[in-house]
Amino acid sequence: MLSKDHLKEISKSIIEYGRPLEKSLFKKYFYDGSEQEIINELKKFQNVDGGFGHGLESDFRLPYSSPMATLVGIRHLSKLDKSEEAKEMIKEAIRYLESCFDKNRNGWFAVPKEVNNFSHAPWWHYNEEYEMSIIDENWGNPSAEILAYLYKYREYLKKLDVDSLIEYAIDYMENKEEFYSENEIFCYIKLYGVLPNKLQKRLKNKIQAAIEQLIEYEDEKWIEYVPTPVDFVSSPDMCKFEIKESKIIDNLDFIIKQLESNGRINPPWGESFYMEDLKPAYNEWIGVLTLNALTILDKYSKVEK
Known part of the structure; x- marks a missing residue:
């Protein structure tokens, strides 16, 4: 379970790195924010x-x-x-x-x-x-x-x-x-x-x-850009397609540990592609990936609120 204190720390990464869109999504799904704010951001x-x-x-x-x-x-x-x-x-x-x-x-x-x-x-x-x-x-x-x-x-x-x-x-x-x-x-x-x-x-x-x-089942490789169990089954009400339940649980625990250690999810494909005008995209991905990780954990009731 991701604690309230850790959620508060991770929210700082969303605020620092996320676009206004990700910030509005985060507020909606974790703090009862406005759907209208999300719509307004998407209009842009x-x-x-x-x-x-x-x-x-x-x-x-x-x-x-x-x-x-x-x-x-x-x-x-x-x-x-x-x-x-x-x-x-x-x-x-x-x-x-x-x-x-x-x-x-x-x-x-x-x-x-x-x-x-x-x-x-x-x-x-x-x-x-x-x-x-x-x-x-x-x-x-x-x-x-x-x-x-x-x-x-x-x-x-x-x-x-x-x-x-x-x-x-x-x-x-x-x-x-x-x-x-x-x-x-x-x-x-x-x-x-x-x-x-x-x-x-x-x-x-x-x-x-x-x-x-x-699918990549070896958890030591999950830090890399590989397809993990919860990439295919991002919520408990989805079809599991015979993916091992124990590996889904392990994957959720891995995400929690990453967030607890780093306060965010960094793009696993690295920063080397992000030069000059594309440089802002790397930070945007931190916001997107961190929010996505939190959303998956929340769907599995792994976030303390």
Whole structure:
């Protein structure tokens, strides 16, 4: 259990390193803050075309809209969708996603080529020869999670046939044997969470097989950038996909010890990528990762309030 005193110390890291968005999220989820404040902060990242940009995904500073940043925006808004204002923002974001859907890919590319004109981490670089970033080597990131929100908010769709796209996404997984991207599986877990039981059944075994290939169970490696048990099962009410319960508990204890020792979570991929105009992104990630760790602990009732 993370004590009240430690939570108070960790809150100083959120205040020091977090963006106003993370601060508003922290206040909402730990101190009964305002949902309206979160919505107001998210508005700063939404463009007139409905998409999100302006560095919402910290590792690329593209001001224009991108499917990846829009995905992050909707992810936050989906937790606030009792608000009419949040619903309208989601509706506008879906308008953007329909406009940039790529028929040849039957999905979305993470970022447009304009990303190269602004500071960005190397994994977001748009390769002119292949006409995509390295992220796009795995179809499901971000397309599978985008489909989760299109399915959930299908009443806002004007053009796309979400049912046929869901069928494509499931077929893609059913025919895949080797898995290289945990981020793709995180997106599929989001999709799994909104689907009816008959469609979940078709995905479950493949998600389990992917997790078995990708998950890191050795706790001494959890300090590195590796997919850990709670990355796949971030709350106790989720499907566990046969991940060992004892390892989930060990992982939670590991996070608590990290927070108690350091008062924050530092990006495990290091600081070397963050130079010049991209330098602020490193501190932003401290805010994002620290808040994410606290949120996971709270869902498992591991934070004393």
